[in-house]
Amino acid sequence: MTRPARPTPSDAVAGLTAYRVPRHGAPIDLVLSGNEGVAPPRELLAGLAAADLELLRRYPSAAPLEAALAARFGLDPAQVVVTAGGDDALERTFRAFLGPGREVILPAPTFVMLPKYAQLVGATVVDVPWPGGAFPTDAVLAAVTPDTGAICVVSPNNPTGAVAAGDDLRRLAAAAPHAVLVVDLAYGEMAAVDLTPVALALPNALVFRTFSKAWGLAGARLGYALGPAELVSWVRAAGNPYAVSGPSVALGLARLAAGDADVRRYVATVRAERAALTELLREAGAEVPDSEANFVLARFPDHAAAQWLHDALAGLGIAVRLFGEEPPELCGAVRITCPGNANDLTRVLHALRSALEPGALIVEDRLALACLEGQPGWYFTTTAEGIAAARAAGAVPIGLTGPEADPPEALVAAGAARVVSGPDALEGVLPAAVRAQGLPSAPRVP
Structure with missing residues (x-):
């Protein structure tokens, strides 16, 4: 065997590129490309500033936040693991339940990192089309094999905003008891129906939630997984021992203690903004699937049309998410985050009209x-x-x-x-x- 002349990546990493969102060169002051929620109450920072310096000196413990979340959902703390964002919990789950010789069923398109997590652990991805509308439960069930290690349901789905139903989860869990049902509810607060209670009643399901979206703490990198204690223990074991910083844990605790009245106001705003954006984009000729997230996806006839909208909005200081020509199901697509306030919505609607009409x-x-x-x-x-x-x-x-x-x-x-x-x-x-x-x-x- 010939020894290489320099370091080379493993087979799992070869061909992968780091996550990067294309950026326009124009000055941007309204970022609607990342689906973050509106800023949380400023009092959170004041509380953090008054914290004991031991919060920074000592290795952190997420146990207090896990206990608070357990109480919120009526669970034992052993059924909760707090992670560095919801994506950390998802990646741990792929490490815990997947590997060479195992398959993961991914409705497509979906969260862009899931296929990468699968490649990193050597699992085989089985794509099932889900362009929008009802969840393709029958097609997913037809794809289940003895090698299926995980079935992913992102609801509302990113990037389309489409949702699954409780019966979809029940059918999947019953038909594939040997697979973990990955129920990603990162945008769950914005949906008409919360699937958390249904998923938590299933013996082989894990629920993934985050503080990054409706709770406005994307910069704190706080997520968590809920489910049966044994499954959660494996997710916990698959991660680093001090994954979440002490300040982030403190912010999460303070955010929960402050209540969710502002979250509910934000969700009501999002639902109205979603309707306004969908109506305008459809009138302009875009195909816009019904969304229950804090964003809408607009599909255009080709990539050039989508690229123009991305560039035109950047010219007016607004960043949106442009998808490339791959994967094919997202060619010609642009995702626009709901801004979360009336003035910014007015600005975005005018910018869309200027770009498209x-x-x-x-x-x-x-x-x-x-x-x-x-x-x-x-x-x-x-x-x-x-x-x-x-x-x-x-x-x-x-x-x-x-x-x-x-x-x-x-x-x-x-x-x-x-x-x-x-x-x-x-x-x-x-x-x-x-x-x-x-x-x-x-x-x-x-």
């Missing part, structure tokens, strides 16, 4: 830009100053190249959605009704 296409005409008066439009300019003016007016800012133009990198840094040679370069992403009016070659409002 521009009423005006203007080239280097500040007077015409001023006359937009809040109407949706695109503004083409060769200067960073013009880009800034377009952003201020709520028009999608598009940089133009040319002998007298500012450098492309300066235009993007100022906030340009794209830098192109002329308006005709964007003809392919214009709505048909606007394209019929003709593209401007001189300053004008059509």
Whole structure:
């Protein structure tokens, strides 16, 4: 056997890349790409500032938070394990229950890290399509074999927002008693029905929840798994002994003690915002599956159309999640997090109209830009100053190249959605009704 000349990755890691969300170069001040909830009460930080320094000096214990969560769900503390985010609990579960020769059934598309966790432990992924709508229980059951080690149900599903029902979980658990049922409820607070009680009544199910979404503590990295004590003990054993920091445990305890009134207000806001975003996107021609999460997924005819929406919103200071051309079921898709407040929702709805239904296409005409008066439009300019003016007016800012133009990198840094040679370069992403009016070659409002 030939010895390699340098270190090489294991077979499990070879071909994997680190998780990374594509970022636009324009300045962003409204991030709607990560599905975080709104900020928690500021009093949480004040309480942390007054904490004893032993909280930092000593290795942490998650036992107090596990006890508090056990009381909240009516469980024994042995049925709860607190982890560094819900994804830590999921990865531990894959290590505990999967490996070479075992299969995991994943409805697709779903949480992007699950196939990676499977690859890292050498398990075989069995995909079952779930583009939206009802959970594909019959198809999942048809995929169960003696080698099935886990069946994953993410509900509401990320990135579609589709949900499973209690009967789906019962059927899956009964038909595959040899497999662990992974019930990921990271977005469960936003759903119409909480599946936690159903899942906790099943002998082979684990429930995964998080403080990152509705509770607004994504930066604290706090998640947890609930279930039968024996299953939880294996998940606990598969992780590091001090995975969650002392400050994060203290924040979690304080967050629970403060109650969930603000969480319930946030959920009510999300449900209204979901409806508004869905209605506008469908009217603009996107395919939007019904969502019960704090986001909506918009599918467009091709990747170029989705890329344009991502770039146009970035030009207006808004980051959304663009999916690549792989996997195929997400090609042409953009996910938009509900902003969680009325002012930001108004801004997002206007930005979507400007990107997808521009009423005006203007080239280097500040007077015409001023006359937009809040109407949706695109503004083409060769200067960073013009880009800034377009952003201020709520028009999608598009940089133009040319002998007298500012450098492309300066235009993007100022906030340009794209830098192109002329308006005709964007003809392919214009709505048909606007394209019929003709593209401007001189300053004008059509």
